[in-house]
Amino acid sequence: xxxxxxxxxxxxxxxxxxxxxxxxxxxxxxxxxxxxxxxxxxxxxxxxxxxxxxxxxxxxxxxxxxxxxxxxxx
Numbered sequence: 699x700x701x702x703x704x705x706x707x708x709x710x711x712x713x714x715x716x717x718x719x720x721x722x723x724x725x726x727x728x729x730x731x732x733x734x735x736x737x738x739x740x741x742x743x744x745x746x747x748x749x750x751x752x753x754x755x756x757x758x759x760x761x762x763x764x765x766x767x768x769x770x771x772x
Contacts, residue, residue, distance in 0.1 A: 703743065705753075707734060709760025714767045729766055 707728065708717040715727040718737045725737040734756075735747040745753060751763035 703755065705738065705743075705756045707756060707758050707763070710765055710767055716766060731763060 704721050706719045710716050715729045718725045718728050718734055720741045725741060728734045728737060731750045732747040734750050735745050738745050
């Protein structure tokens with residue numbers, strides 16, 4: 699699906715949320731998997747929110763897809 703597209707989800711920010719980049723361009727600050735899926739859809743990459751966490755072409759930096767707040771588990 700992604701070809702050579704590089705998707706990076708950065709570690710949670712101190713205020714919550716995670717920056718999402720596609721090929722170096724910041725798409726926005728995601729607060730959950732549905733936000734990531736929506737940013738990717740807007741960039742032309744269709745993915746179901748239930749598939750985001752397991753997509754091998756998404757680089758989850760710092761922590762996995764289950765962490766969204768700096769000091770919280772969700």
